[in-house]
Amino acid sequence: MSATRLSASASPAVLPAEHQHVASRFTFGVDEAVVADLKASGGWQHWFERQLAWTRIPDPDAVRTPSWFARIEDAPAVAWSRIVSGETSGWQYGNDFSTYTMARKVVSRRQVHEVMTDFWSNLLYIPAGEDRSFPWRFSYDQVIRTHALGRFRMMLREAVVHPSMSGWLNNNTNTKNGINENLGRELLELYTVGRPAGYDENDVKSSARILTGFKVDIFGTYAASYKPSDHYVGPVSVMGFSAKNADPDGRAVVNDYLDYLARHPATANRIARRLCTRFVSDTPSDAIVAAVAKAYLASDTDIKATLRALVRHPDFIASVGQKVRTPIEDVINTARVLGVAPKGISGDRSFARQMIWMSTAIGQQQFEWPRPDGFPETSSTWTSPARLIRSWSFHYNMAGNWSGSQDVTMTTMADQMPTTWPLTLGDLADHQARMLLGRPASSAMRKAVAATFDAPETLSFASAAKVPDWAWITVRAAILNSPEGLLR
Amino acid sequence: MIDDACGCDDYGVSRRSILKAAGLAALAGVTTSMIGDVLTSTVYGAGEGNILVVLSLRGGADGLSLIVPHAEKAYYAARPTTSIAASKLQAADATFGLHPAFAPLVPLWKQGKMAGLHAIGLPSPNRSHFEAMELIEDADPGSSARIGWLNRMISGLASTPDVFDGVQIGSTVTPTSLVGPAASLSTSGFNDLRLPFSDNPTGQARIASILKNQYAAHPGPLGAAGTNAIALASRAGEIDDAVTAGSVSSVAYPKSPLGKALATTAGLIRARVGVKAVALDSGGWDHHVDLGWRIDSGIADLAKSLAAFFADLGPDGDRVTVVTLSEFGRRLTENGARGVDHGYGNAVFALGAGVAGGQYYSRWPTLGSGSQIDGDLAVTTDYRAVLMEILQARFPSLDLSTVFPGVKAAPLGFMR
Numbered sequence: 001m002s003a004t005r006l007s008a009s010a011s012p013a014v015l016p017a018e019h020q021h022v023a024s025r026f027t028f029g030v031d032e033a034v035v036a037d038l039k040a041s042g043g044w045q046h047w048f049e050r051q052l053a054w055t056r057i058p059d060p061d062a063v064r065t066p067s068w069f070a071r072i073e074d075a076p077a078v079a080w081s082r083i084v085s086g087e088t089s090g091w092q093y094g095n096d097f098s099t100y101t102m103a104r105k106v107v108s109r110r111q112v113h114e115v116m117t118d119f120w121s122n123l124l125y126i127p128a129g130e131d132r133s134f135p136w137r138f139s140y141d142q143v144i145r146t147h148a149l150g151r152f153r154m155m156l157r158e159a160v161v162h163p164s165m166s167g168w169l170n171n172n173t174n175t176k177n178g179i180n181e182n183l184g185r186e187l188l189e190l191y192t193v194g195r196p197a198g199y200d201e202n203d204v205k206s207s208a209r210i211l212t213g214f215k216v217d218i219f220g221t222y223a224a225s226y227k228p229s230d231h232y233v234g235p236v237s238v239m240g241f242s243a244k245n246a247d248p249d250g251r252a253v254v255n256d257y258l259d260y261l262a263r264h265p266a267t268a269n270r271i272a273r274r275l276c277t278r279f280v281s282d283t284p285s286d287a288i289v290a291a292v293a294k295a296y297l298a299s300d301t302d303i304k305a306t307l308r309a310l311v312r313h314p315d316f317i318a319s320v321g322q323k324v325r326t327p328i329e330d331v332i333n334t335a336r337v338l339g340v341a342p343k344g345i346s347g348d349r350s351f352a353r354q355m356i357w358m359s360t361a362i363g364q365q366q367f368e369w370p371r372p373d374g375f376p377e378t379s380s381t382w383t384s385p386a387r388l389i390r391s392w393s394f395h396y397n398m399a400g401n402w403s404g405s406q407d408v409t410m411t412t413m414a415d416q417m418p419t420t421w422p423l424t425l426g427d428l429a430d431h432q433a434r435m436l437l438g439r440p441a442s443s444a445m446r447k448a449v450a451a452t453f454d455a456p457e458t459l460s461f462a463s464a465a466k467v468p469d470w471a472w473i474t475v476r477a478a479i480l481n482s483p484e485g486l487l488r
Numbered sequence: 489m490i491d492d493a494c495g496c497d498d499y500g501v502s503r504r505s506i507l508k509a510a511g512l513a514a515l516a517g518v519t520t521s522m523i524g525d526v527l528t529s530t531v532y533g534a535g536e537g538n539i540l541v542v543l544s545l546r547g548g549a550d551g552l553s554l555i556v557p558h559a560e561k562a563y564y565a566a567r568p569t570t571s572i573a574a575s576k577l578q579a580a581d582a583t584f585g586l587h588p589a590f591a592p593l594v595p596l597w598k599q600g601k602m603a604g605l606h607a608i609g610l611p612s613p614n615r616s617h618f619e620a621m622e623l624i625e626d627a628d629p630g631s632s633a634r635i636g637w638l639n640r641m642i643s644g645l646a647s648t649p650d651v652f653d654g655v656q657i658g659s660t661v662t663p664t665s666l667v668g669p670a671a672s673l674s675t676s677g678f679n680d681l682r683l684p685f686s687d688n689p690t691g692q693a694r695i696a697s698i699l700k701n702q703y704a705a706h707p708g709p710l711g712a713a714g715t716n717a718i719a720l721a722s723r724a725g726e727i728d729d730a731v732t733a734g735s736v737s738s739v740a741y742p743k744s745p746l747g748k749a750l751a752t753t754a755g756l757i758r759a760r761v762g763v764k765a766v767a768l769d770s771g772g773w774d775h776h777v778d779l780g781w782r783i784d785s786g787i788a789d790l791a792k793s794l795a796a797f798f799a800d801l802g803p804d805g806d807r808v809t810v811v812t813l814s815e816f817g818r819r820l821t822e823n824g825a826r827g828v829d830h831g832y833g834n835a836v837f838a839l840g841a842g843v844a845g846g847q848y849y850s851r852w853p854t855l856g857s858g859s860q861i862d863g864d865l866a867v868t869t870d871y872r873a874v875l876m877e878i879l880q881a882r883f884p885s886l887d888l889s890t891v892f893p894g895v896k897a898a899p900l901g902f903m904r
Binding site: 170173174175177178179180181182185189190195201204324361363364370371372373376379380381383384385386387388389390392393396444445447448451452454477478481482483486487 | 771
């Protein structure tokens with residue numbers, strides 16, 4: 001840690017409130033690197049633009065994370081052969097993939113890209129480790145990552161017909177001789193227009209017919225192919241989209257159909273509302289939803305343009321304090337602000353692996369939502385009494401490294417402390433509120449920290465060495481456990 | 489020393505078991521209001537009341553496999569690879585029979601403690617998983633307020649509902665049925681609901697006091713949740729002890745999520761904290777592919793888990809009624825993958841206290857082509873009528889017009 005570390009000051013400089021807000025909503029945790037990037041960029045709008053241009057941000061640590069896992073990039077046929085031989089399990093593939101996803105969120109410098117990858121992975125949701133989809137799951141993730149800040153239309157084209165999706169929602173069994181409606185229905189309901197758009201059962205049947213012909217050799221080689229002889233031929237019509245669909249190779253019709261859905265005003269509204277629910281509040285105004293939907297349509301589904309409209313709307317800046325972190329966000333944020341980062345995998349005590357059970361213990365496990373609709377985007381879902389108790393315990397655990405994490409980078413206690421002494425208990429509370437929450441300590445936080453020690457705020461420490469480690473752990477956990485510590 | 493060692497002032501009733509566990513002497517010095525609350529709850533005997541367990545079969549269970557209409561030629565014609573021969577069914581009568589995997593529940597059926605209901609569902613078809621679940625669990629289509637029917641039920645049974653009145657077991661996400669103004673709890677267990685420093689009562693009490701003050705001063709749902717969390721944590725330890733103590737008999741639950749959730753539910757009932765409604769999920773009923781073996785293993789888990797649950801409850805089973813619900817049935821005709829797509833009318837089971845079991849109840853619409861709704865079994869009984877019949881029998885003080893506003897339906901007669 002360099003001598004110019006932020007924490008060296010007894011009163012570390014905090015970002016202007018608007019900067020802190022944007023960074024808090026669009027990163028997995030405002031750590032020292034994010035603070036430095038924001039300070040260097042001359043305004044949060046510039047920082048946001050640089051983050052949108054994600055391919056220009058060097059990110060070697062994140063790019064290396066797949067290499068921690070021996071099998072994560074296995075070809076589908078190889079993955080299944082390892083299951084058949086008993087060498088490993090689909091569950092293990094899923095667990096590796098979820099662990100990789102969590103680790104990458106902590107270490108990546110492309111934080112806006114990570115956040116949006118998470119958002120789209122939750123909209124076009126496929127769990128990890130599910131039998132019919134897991135051999136292609138990492139490949140599917142690459143599709144989401146490629147388009148996470150690109151065009152929704154192009155992401156939809158690749159995601160809907162991806163072999164992982166075909167397996168998950170049974171499209172590989174959807175043929176002209178036996179229609180399987182699963183993917184055709186969820187495409188309308190979850191991925192694009194949504195139920196209020198008012199499609200009927202005939203629309204669903206046509207939707208499924210358009211998607212016939214895509215094959216995956218599930219429980220075999222998992223080879224993906226297109227079989228024109230399985231494709232339904234004949235006129236199809238879905239919500240104003242119609243096609244003669246006369247060619248046994250229906251893939252051109254599929255692309256036209258997906259483009260039509262992506263550009264549909266109902267899709268624009270649905271995606272805009274979901275974005276606003278993630279980034280603004282559980283109950284966004286119709287005005288901001290309309291502004292975001294308008295930008296989405298005007299830009300031909302360009303995600304960057306859509307996000308710009310969101311952050312520039314006055315409702316966004318006014319929404320401070322409206323969102324609570326999910327358990328997964330809590331784990332990632334706590335690691336980042338405490339200066340704890342995974343750096344590899346050697347066993348079950350590797351921090352990357354521990355993060356999975358840490359968030360599970362609070363109440364959410366990466367890619368373990370059981371249904372195709374993804375985790376709820378509403379904060380109210382995660383604001384239960386039971387969740388808070390578990391988060392409070394987790395913050396003590398992390399502040400004290402009580403899990404004995406391995407394969408991890410941690411800032412030493414000396415490097416977390418200010419260099420100017422003496423300081424009072426109230427000063428230490430303020431120092432850590434600035435470092436961990438990006439804001440000065442409120443009087444309630446100072447009182448809370450003092451009360452935890454059953455001591456006055458004016459209790460003075462002559463030097464860093466006079467602060468016992470248990471006391472330091474307690475200060476940090478008390479700050480993270482304040483209501484403000486749970487807000488995103 | 490904090491001023492309220494319990495921190496329970498938001499939850500005024502049913503601390504009976506805690507009182508029992510702690511012993512009266514341990515309460516000396518605690519504020520009088522708490523003593524008053526405890527005495528009140530003892531008078532009302534909150535821990536000995538009736539309990540409704542709502543088991544949601546998530547994904548849309550195939551009612552035509554759960555209760556097979558074996559007298560219908562149309563069933564066998566529409567399902568060349570997935571129908572079940574009449575000779576294999578359990579507890580069959582002239583029209584219906586249970587799927588063979590229900591064997592572990594046949595003793596309960598024969599004792600008259602389990603009834604099968606058919607052609608049940610929403611008043612109009614909805615083949616979306618998520619929308620159908622929302623409709624079923626909100627159960628008040630005329631209102632835009634997001635309040636679930638179980639929340640309305642617990643609100644109707646107490647002027648100040650307790651956090652343990654309505655509990656979701658097995659998931660940390662609150663189901664729509666429990667969402668609403670009455671506090672409720674969603675958890676997998678109780679061992680992880682204690683505050684930090686459980687080995688240091690002084691430190692733990694200090695942290696409870698600090699967090700309570702901080703969250704009480706914070707506006708909105710987060711502040712309220714924090715305040716409730718302190719009250720919850722103060723009681724979680726005793727409940728966990730009751731849950732982990734296990735039952736007197738040696739009952740073997742399946743090691744499935746449902747088996748674990750029902751074992752925890754039995755412990756919660758034994759703990760006598762006054763729970764009135766428990767919501768449980770059983771996932772994996774969305775059988776678009778390979779209906780045959782998949783539903784066989786799903787029903788086997790369901791039947792073994794419920795059989796273990798009632799064996800575990802013993803005499804407490806006389807207070808507990810279980811009802812199964814699923815968002816919709818499946819299409820009559822199987823699809824191209826030996827599965828069945830989303831349909832409409834469905835089967836429901838009622839088990840336990842008050843059930844006039846050992847038989848089937850249905851205004852059976854038949855599967856004739858003129859009787860189907862868009863290729864599906866029709867609905868002849870609103871699912872809310874089924875729930876009302878149970879509530880009427882087991883919670884007679886409840887004003888049903890507030891739980892299911894505007895519903896008028898003739899009972900099927902499956903409750904005593």
